[in-house]
Amino acid sequence: MKLLALDSSSKALSVALVAEDVILGEITLNLKKNHSTTLMTAIDFLIDQSDLEATDLDRIVVAQGPGSYTGLRLAATVGKTSAYALNKEIVGVSSLLSIASRLEADHKFVVPVMDARRGNAYAAVYQDQKVIVADQHCIFSEFLADLSKKVTAFDQVVFTGETTNFVEEIKAAGFKEEQIVTDSLSVLPSAYALAKIGETLQPVAVHGFAPKYLKKVEAEEKWLETHEEAENAASGYVQRI
Incomplete structure (x- = not known):
């Protein structure tokens, strides 16, 4: 193919x-x-x-x-x-998943991260390329707190991707800096x-x-600030505009 x-x-x-x-x-x-x-x-x-x-x-x-x-x-x-x-x-x-698959981390819990700014991130948890925690947009500190409830083997967790702005939060959540992938090629x-x-x-x-x-x-979020969600639900914001 x-x-x-x-x-x-x-x-x-x-x-x-x-x-x-x-x-x-x-x-x-x-x-x-x-x-x-x-x-x-x-x-x-x-x-x-x-x-x-x-x-x-x-x-x-x-x-x-x-x-x-x-x-x-x-x-x-x-x-x-x-x-x-x-x-x-x-x-x-x-x-x-594409970012997570870069790592040769057999059986480890891989957390790929994409920085969504202002403390927000896109994140998930994969193990051997299988979904453990689904892709989501999140406040990353809350994601880390919730992660401790879903993954008990902290030493088997690896963070990769756009983690630069989240290093201190990751360490504060109980993980070690060595669990954060820093190799510039591996995180791309x-x-x-x-x-x-x-x-x-x-x-x-x-x-x-x-x-x-x-x-x-962002434009849709601002639009919804002055409009009811139900008013938009039938056809969707983008289609409606």
């Missing part, structure tokens, strides 16, 4: 091309740049260098969320448009890891594919 994998859900951008379980190429940019200016360039470069045609692809794998609203919409749009135009399969993979999303997970999943309908934000956009 030939797969193109895209992840623009965080500050880092990652694109990979995989054929028959062999990575043909991967581009990861950990730069403060607008992903819209680099995503298509990265895709074109990988396909050109591989001597493949876009029509040779079997499946497109997209980091479906959570993460940056703009980044998620970008990858979803590129993935859906490409899948529709080329008549290819599309699958979505949790952005947090990997489109290759995304592709390996996506290869095992069932494809979904192209038109029904959508990002999983896990949190309302």
Whole structure:
């Protein structure tokens, strides 16, 4: 199977091309740049260098969320448009699971984190790539407090991802600094890891594919401050606007 994998859900951008379980190429940019200016360039470069045609692809794998609203919409749009135009399969993979899968941490509880600012985070708990605590948007201090109720083996917990702003909170919750992954490569999303997970999943309908934000956009939250939730429930904020 030939797969193109895209992840623009965080500050880092990652694109990979995989054929028959062999990575043909991967581009990861950990730069403060607008992903819209680099995503298509990265895709074109990988396909050109591989001597493949876009029509040779079997499946497109997209980091479906959570993460940056703009980044998620970008990858979803590129993935859906490409899948529709080329008549290819599309699958979505949790952005947090993709980060967690970077670690070779057999049987340990891996906590992937994405910084959502102001003490908030997107976080989850995985063990051997199986969901222990589902992806969620949370106040991270509350997530840590709740984690102690769900995971009793504290020494088997590993934090990875965008943990920089949460180190003190993690230590205050009873974990050791050695349990926080700091290697700059290991904490970045990997489109290759995304592709390996996506290869095992069932494809979904192209038109029904959508990002999983896990949190309302700021504009919707402000709109709901002056409108009843029930008034918006029938059709949804985005559709209504």
